[in-house]
Amino acid sequence: GAGVSQSPSNKVTEKGKDVELRCDPISGHTALYWYRQSLGQGLEFLIYFQGNSAPDKSGLPSDRFSAERTGGSVSTLTIQRTQQEDSAVYLCASSLDRWGSTYGYTFGSGTRLTVV
Amino acid sequence: QKEVEQDPGPLSVPEGAIVSLNCTYSNSAFQYFMWYRQYSRKGPELLMYTYSSGNKEDGRFTAQVDKSSKYISLFIRDSQPSDSATYLCAMIAGGGNKLTFGTGTQLKVEL
Numbered sequence: 001g002a003g004v005s006q007s008p009s010n011k012v013t014e015k016g017k018d019v020e021l022r023c024d025p026i027s028g029h030t031a032l033y034w035y036r037q038s039l040g041q042g043l044e045f046l047i048y049f050q051g052n053s054a055p056d057k058s059g060l061p062s063d064r065f066s067a068e069r070t071g072g073s074v075s076t077l078t079i080q081r082t083q084q085e086d087s088a089v090y091l092c093a094s095s096l097d098r099w100g101s102t103y104g105y106t107f108g109s110g111t112r113l114t115v116v
Numbered sequence: 117q118k119e120v121e122q123d124p125g126p127l128s129v130p131e132g133a134i135v136s137l138n139c140t141y142s143n144s145a146f147q148y149f150m151w152y153r154q155y156s157r158k159g160p161e162l163l164m165y166t167y168s169s170g171n172k173e174d175g176r177f178t179a180q181v182d183k184s185s186k187y188i189s190l191f192i193r194d195s196q197p198s199d200s201a202t203y204l205c206a207m208i209a210g211g212g213n214k215l216t217f218g219t220g221t222q223l224k225v226e227l
Contacts, residue, residue: 004159033214040124042219043160043204056213091159104150104206105215107159 002026004108006092012114013082021077021111025094032075033095033105034067038088046090049075082115089113119143122205122218131227135192139205139218142186146207146216149181151190154202154220163203164190195225 005024013019025032034046045059049069060066064083069075079086089112093105122139129135137151148167152160164179166172172179180189188207192199205218 031213035217040219042122043217045214045216048213050213093159104152104162104165105160107152107161109157109159112157 004092004094004106006090006108006111008111009109010112010114012116015084015115016081018078018080019082019113021079021090021092021113023075023077023092023094023108025073025075025092026106027073029094029096029106030072031095031097032069033093034075034077035091035093036088037091037110043091046077079113082113084115087113087115117142118219119216120205120207120218123221124219126222126224128224128226129195131195131197131225133195133225135195135199135223135225137190137192137203137205137221137223139188140186141188141207143207143209143216144183144186145209145212147210148208149179149188150206150215151177151179152204152206152217154204156201160204197225197227200224 007022032049035043037043047067048056051072052069064080067077089110091110093107095105120141151164153163154160166179169181169183176193178191202220202222204220206215208215
């Protein structure tokens with residue numbers, strides 16, 4: 001596609017439920033990133049994929065968070081047993097090169113997650 | 117202390133003003149510097165990218181990097197109401213695999 005697509009755009013879930021967030025990156029972009037954006041906190045790195053492997057998952061806050069990428073394309077971020085502190089906007093980005101240092105990242109519009 | 121510090125604002129200026137947005141950083145390994153603009157309920161979009169000290173100009177926007185002071189700036193000339201957004205600085209180390217972002221500065225340009 002022309003851009004990075006994320007779904008759903010909004011998700012309201014009850015505390016304790018599991019949620020899955022989807023990211024469809026730009027075709028041909030080998031690098032994929034998940035960030036979390038909370039009010040006043042800026043963008044917090046979660047995980048980086050190069051192809052289907054995740055060489056850097058250092059930002060995942062707890063073992064309730066996991067992510068996978070298949071076919072070098074679509075990625076899903078799963079949050080198990082959601083807590084109210086998980087409420088945030090989850091942003092996905094892709095880039096043409098490993099560092100994103102040549103062309104920067106292209107971001108999706110995000111999934112706004114609210115845990116009630 | 118955060119690796120990247122950015123004043124959150126909000127910053128309010130009249131139309132036509134020159135805007136100066138700034139970030140400081142502590143990690144001397146950062147080599148590539150970017151500015152992103154984020155409109156409400158949208159993802160950030162890349163505005164400027166630079167890797168060397170000095171100035172880079174693109175239309176009304178100028179990015180400035182001072183590696184010796186670990187200080188970067190974005191200048192917006194002849195600011196327009198459509199420039200109202202949050203501006204995020206971002207940087208990455210050479211060989212690094214992820215951008216580190218500032219918290220963003222909220223800018224409002226008023227008519």
